[in-house]
Amino acid sequence: MPENGASAKAAPAASGLAAAQETKRQRTRMIIRAVGMLPVLLLLSIGFHVLSDGRFFTGQNIGIVVQQSAVNTVLAAGMTFVILTGGIDLSVGSILAAAAMAGLIISKFPDLGALWLPAAVLTGAVFGILNGALIALLRLPPFIVTLGSLTAVRGAARLLGADTTVFNPSIPYAFIGNGALTLIPGVLSIPWLWVIALLVILVSWLVLKRTVLGVHIYAVGGNESAARLAGIKVWAVLIFVYGVSGLLAGLGGAMQAARLYAANGLQLGQSYELDAITAVILGGTSFVGGIGSIWGTLVGALIIAVLSNGLILIGVSDVWQYVIKGLVIIGAVALDRYRLQGSART
Template sequence: MSTHAISDTAQAAGAKRHGNLVGHLFNRLGMLPVLIVLYLVFYGLTVYFSADGTSNFMTADNTMNILRQVAINLVLACGMTFVILTAGIDLSVGSMLAVSAVLGMLVSLPGHAPALAIPTFLIAGLVMGMLNGSMVSFLSINPFVVTLGTMTALRGAAYLFADGTTVLNQQIPSFEWIGNGDFLGLPWLIWIAAGVVLLSWFILKKTVLGLHIYAVGGNPQAARLTGIKVSFVLLFVYSISGFFSGLAGAMSSSRLYGANGNWGVGYELDAIAAVVLGGTSLMGGVGTIWGTVIGALIIGVMNNGLTILGLSSFWQYVAKGAVIVLAVILDKWRQKQAALN
């Protein structure tokens, strides 16, 4: 071995250490750097394309806008995180949102029971979620199939309940605040989303149930042999996903003073995208709620930024899809780095 070769290996070792450091940092921060870079890129682009050299992207108003737009998807994505952690999937969140929105609005109509609107949203969502959960856990039907079925059937139910039109009601004192009120200078929509995030984090990180969710997702056989009630855990995750969908239904119908059978079409895909962007494994057992928050924000920033740039909605789809796939490729690389450490 010549000295030259030795110095080569020393350099290689140095480079490797450097690589490990970057990988380690990525591992701790997850997708946060992607979010920050994306935000800065949009800031740069909006400045570059604006007439007067100022950006209307990085303003307090617009940031609030982004957060408000993210709120509903984030609530759905939190429920989706529970489900995906058990290696399941819930395709029916958009349809559950529509059904509970329509039912809640119907209840709020004059002559019905306006005061019971909020419980209606939530209970409708919970019941539909429990229906999904029962079929997955007690009948052992594949979650994709179960929720594909309920996605389709509940979409039809939403149209039927709304009688094919939009249920409008400008007088909704009992829940007008949800979509339009502020608290301490922040819209209630954002408070509610933050509350859902905190609740989800608490359940997943601090409770026995949360630990059991990770265990069932990681290895269902071992979970059973270790005395975990697997069917209860599955019932719970689909129920909470339904419950959050009902809440999201309340949020959207309050914001728009109405509901129809078409509400929430395609929302399940944005929710799944947020969860996957957040680094939660579709195989189950791995993932965090903070990842989901970052994932939802990435999607929100993209939607908002592309709109401000005036990109056609067709190009928005292309850009959004590309970023999702690229981000997940990056995440794979990140996990490989983590595995080497």
């Protein structure tokens, strides 16, 4: 009998220990996933600071970095929604161009001028919803649909301006492109572009983590058939995420237009989709969907901006910048594979 008592006591102790170890391991895994690439961002920044003889961490340079990352951050936020469902949106660069063109054209009408901003955003949303409808209702693969719209919408952007560059030096709300929000006069101001990008990240976080829709997005990416059986309207979720991606591409177009006072349907936003996808993957969002966070995407977008800025600062030639950035993309996907191995899929 005493023997029985001893073994009965030992068993829960052992399983308790096992559970404690398992929790610890899971916590470590969650911290690694949450912190993600942040150490890489810091190391890169410090490295560039040292290599450039202290020219990286200056108020002016940081301002440039965040301003350069702003549009990509906004696109990548939309891309995060899409990739979380296991999809992809290759058309954001083209949608950005079309939205900027539409915005600039509206801005030149004297009476409608102030409406150019919502017009640009709306243009983006419409293209995005079209993507989503094709994917959700006709069940076409996202890669194919958005590859098609990458080309088609680019054509539409060129059509809008009759294949010319549209200028408007007196475009309303130009401050969002080049102005800054002064927090402490003379000491601290934040570019409006960056304020918008941070707001987008914040709202995205709220939607993904604090709403029913957010959980449904993760569910569709994690297991689409199970989501359907659980009564989730998968088609609505898909139209929503592609709509958001398009809408944010439209916002990106507006930001770009306000910054340049001009738009060109051919050149604007060329291959922006690649930077957006890279930012999302660098940020730890799984390419197969279901896993990831918007904060990771922010860090990913910053890494890309820091890389571009730092490589210029230390005088790396344009050609090598391409090579290095490409290697970073491959490295990021390698990380994605490694992360998946550690996930709970059994």
